[in-house]
Every structure is written in structure tokens, then in C-alpha cells.
Amino acid sequence: MSAVTPAEDTIYAVGLLHSGGFDDWEALDDQNKEILEFCDKAGIEAKQYLPHYRTKEEWIHHFGEKWSIFQERKAKFDPKFILSPGQRIFYKD
Known part of the structure; x- marks a missing residue:
């Protein structure tokens, strides 16, 4: 199995389930990027469940x-x- 989890003793799984229409997906995508950038700057190790790099x-x-x-x-x-x-x-x- 290739699942990746942060190297921590305690791990929290957070799911953000947005409700949106066809035309506002970019705003939701930007919001997700902001959250990941915040975690990175704050030193919070975060792993995406379905990453797209x-x-x-x-x-x-x-x-x-x-x-x-x-x-x-x-x-x-x-x-x-x-x-x-x-x-x-x-x-x-």
C-alpha cells in the first residue's frame, strides 16, 4: 500500500466537503490551495488524500x-x- 501519512504520533483526518456549482470550482480549488499553504507556513505537515501534483x-x-x-x-x-x-x-x- 502506498498511502502516505505524516510522521506524527497523532494524526487527524480532515475532510472538506464543499457544495458548489459548475462555475465556481476555481474558487473552491483556490481555497484548498490556501489551506495547504497555511499548513506549510505554520509547519503543519499535511498530506492530501487524492493529491494532484x-x-x-x-x-x-x-x-x-x-x-x-x-x-x-x-x-x-x-x-x-x-x-x-x-x-x-x-x-x-
């Missing part, structure tokens, strides 16, 4: 000390990089 470096930061384990599993179970190409984590050379 744009770079491999962001994924490495997300997985933290579990990155090497994640890489090993990817190499073992998906050596041809067929699964999850849209995640932008691994690329075929």
Missing part, C-alpha cells in the same frame, strides 16, 4: 521517506510504466 519533485516531497519504497514497488509491479501515466511521476526513458 505537476512535477516529480512534488511527488517526491509528498512521499517523503517512503519515496524509495514507492519506487521499488513501481519497478517491481509496473516495470513498463503502463499504470497511471497521467500522474507525471515516472517516465519511460
